[in-house]
Amino acid sequence: MKGKKSIVYSISSKMIFMIIGAALYSIGLEIFLIPNKVIDGGIVGISIMISHFTSVPLGVLTFVLNLPFFIFGYKHIGKTFTLSTLFSVICYSIGVSVLHPIPGATQDILLASVFGGIIIGLGIGIIIRTGGSTDGTEVIAIILDKRISFSIGQIVMFFNFFILTSAGFLFGWDRAMYSLIAYFIAVKVIDIIVEGIDESKAVMIISEQHKEIAEAIMDRLGRGLTYLDGKGGYKEVETNVIYVVVSRLEIAKVKNIVHGFDEYALMTIGNVDVSGKKYKKKPIH
Template identity: 55%
Template structure:
């Protein structure tokens, strides 16, 4: 029920971004949304109908290729978004006629909505399903395939509307893309950290008492020297990354430090220790 409610909320937010910000200002987004806006503009047919019909083939494809739960969540999200765009379109309300404001805030609302749906197991754009399939069979990442489709779609806005609208559409797409990432990963992004040093105990204790983060010691072996090494592993937030770097450099300027992105942290003892 929680997942269904959040997918519903995300789909409605996406419809708000599309119908109250982008469509009245003839600004498009990438993927099926962009194609639907263009076709609705050219034919006069309601946008919600195109959003649903164009996504159905990808829903059927995703049902066979990716899984039942994902496909049903996607179908539910797309159905809600299509119905909501029809409802908001009938209201005829426009939040702003300023193109820049429409592109930025439309992208924000749309991105948050799409991000919520993705985070809880669905999708609002069939091109993502196709991109996943193509990436498994060709040497292209999902992001590269989606980018190729979207550059073609956003470029089409220049011919259908005008090139100013195409450039504003690119702004909206970029803002939505970043908001999707933020919604999925959260503002408080986490980092995984690996540290190899000749002073592992000192660094580990400093991270524990000065940063308030627990550490794990792993046993390693130098590939070139064959010497035994202690590898320090810990997880910190994005805001703590700079302080961690400072601590490591103060204790051992020659330490090896590797930092990576972490999309989710569960269990263990990630809760921050109180620093006195």
């Protein structure tokens, strides 16, 4: 009974934080950036450009254009992360639709870019820290990261370079440069909240179900891991401790895997600097 209550509490708290993050993201877009023709990156940026030249509402476009990525991500990443991302996108799609009739807070483009970037970074940071995402391009980046040598942050930056370049042709190069300012400010704010877009985390797991947990981590994340010999200080029972290094975006997935097998498992998570080719994930077939 206690286990069910804790699960309900965990899911409810995640949903509340995602709603808060989506609300902030919507405010940053509709109250600061969009009225000044400054765009965000990713699918949202593409949606802003399409919405500007059509009568299709931005909220509808962001949801529709993200949908194929969620279907693809559901099959290749897993339902927890994908459903969390879907929920956050639904929330901010509703948010931008509700806020669209409200006039912008300022007509000063620099102020709009700075404060819009800060607010967007806060919103996205909260959502990512809760275990979700805000954009279909991040889903693709996570999948590609398992197969190519580029990091998630580098892949997302690659996508956004072309999106912001397109904004220069459509809205003028001054707007594209302001969009770049807003984007980099948002990224820095996200870094502060979640401690890095693609930061490596060292995870140590102590559980009686260590074999099942280790196999699930290797199968679902494509990560190699190491067994460390351990011995309990109280009962002096020997056990294996799992040591694995993952990206920050995979932490929520690791927690779900571990708690799925053993809700009493002990986990410690710390920041690490990683070098060496062995850190790269194995291909998932």
